[in-house]
Amino acid sequence: MRIWVKPLLAAGLCALALNTPAFADGAVTVLTPGGSVRDGGRAALWGPASQKLGITVNEETTDEGLPAVRLQAGAGKVTSDIVFLSAYEAELGGREGILEPIDYSVVDKSKFMPGTTSPYCVGIYGYATVLAWNTKTYPSKAPANWKDFFDTKAFPGKRAMRGNAETQIEVALLGDGVAPDDLYKVMSTAEGTKRALDKIRTLKPSIAVWWSSGAQHAQLMQDGEVDMSTGWNGRFQSAKKAGGKTDYTFNEGVLATDCFAVPKGAPNKELAMKMIGAMSNAKSQAELTKYITYGPVIPEAFELGIIPPETARLLPTHPDYRSKLIVQDIGWWADNNDRIKALYEDMMTE
Known part of the structure; x- marks a missing residue:
């Protein structure tokens, strides 16, 4: 989306x-x-x-x-x-x-x-929002899911996330252990929204870039400026094809x-x-x-x-x-986008 x-x-x-x-x-x-x-x-x-x-x-x-x-x-x-x-x-x-x-x-x-x-x-x-990583940074054990994305002890390194709440709320809750089948049920509660934002807050010391376009997050990975990023599968494939030390997984990808x-x-x-x-x-x-x-x-x-x-x-x-994919609940975002966007922007600038 x-x-x-x-x-x-x-x-x-x-x-x-x-x-x-x-x-x-x-x-x-x-x-x-x-x-x-x-x-x-x-x-x-x-x-x-x-x-x-x-x-x-x-x-x-x-x-x-x-x-x-x-x-x-x-x-x-x-x-x-x-x-x-x-x-x-x-x-x-x-x-x-x-x-x-x-x-x-x-x-x-x-x-x-x-x-x-x-x-x-x-x-x-x-198309899917997926997890991508630098294969030079993680040569032997690659991250496999969103829990790994948020695990800076097992997978230290710089992260990039989107400067827009869309799909980032989903990946945060998946990274915090929410089952895919329960994802939008949890997101529909005030506690779930707070849980997602708090999960991202724990990662903020490692977030080097809040990306704003597909071209940007692809270039970040291609140039090795970050070690992991959220983003769109087609853009990461382009970075990989261009010679970037980049790979990605469709596991827990959010499909739009x-x-x-x-x-x-x-x-x-x-x-x-x-x-x-x-x-x-x-x-x-x-x-x-x-x-x-x-x-x-x-x-x-x-x-x-x-x-x-x-x-x-x-x-x-x-x-x-x-x-392995989660089909994005478009109705949920239509109901909640403006409110979540404001909360997300506040979290980014804290």
Whole structure:
């Protein structure tokens, strides 16, 4: 859920119509982040789906999906039919009344991992907050879980944590011995929140950096400036690939997703739902991994022989890791983000 501190809106929207059959019957507009996500979506998601359904797809590009939907809704002129959002953004958009409920009569959610679909959101891929470490600092015994991250006696060294409470509360409680199944139950109590913040307080003498971006925490590990860090699996893999003495584990990783949503008042709502249904299949999600190192949220994607074994092992939703992940409770964060953010910032500056 990498979404809480962002600029308001990317300047301008870039539109592109895909080549579709001459018999195309209708059109939808997809609001996409651009870059490798757009390229992969065009090749693996809406490209094949538009051919299958015989409709035209127009692409618009923005880095800020939810603000773009808010802007359209506020102006009373909704032009997008499908939008990429983080699951957290979709939760907020649903609560604000600016998203349509997903029509699960045309989208089969039974094939998805639990927690990767919601009333307003259909999962596309998952990424995880994980524990990374410097392999030079810990050459013989590597940290294996969040308890080890907080154990400065067994694993001395500099730490980095995010300067934003999101996922850091989860890892603190896991590091303090809370069972994954009880995590959000404990977080929902005042005692649980205090317990998490107090756990981080014990680590503050070893926290060298409060990171603020994926690029930053990846560079910290690549350059050996810290010995352990919280962060996103794809960024740590990039640091490792670039030659950094870095490794990471998916054990107790906190999984978040990006998803498809439909703005309230979308001009082609019914076609949009059909498109999401056509895009939501194992083959498309497997093909998407050729463009981005995020994990399919339809488990069957790993069974088709499309994803090379060496690539599959880098994805957080690989069958070997799935049972070790905690799917983030987006509803909890939507309810508590502002309060927890203030408490967390106070703790950092004490």
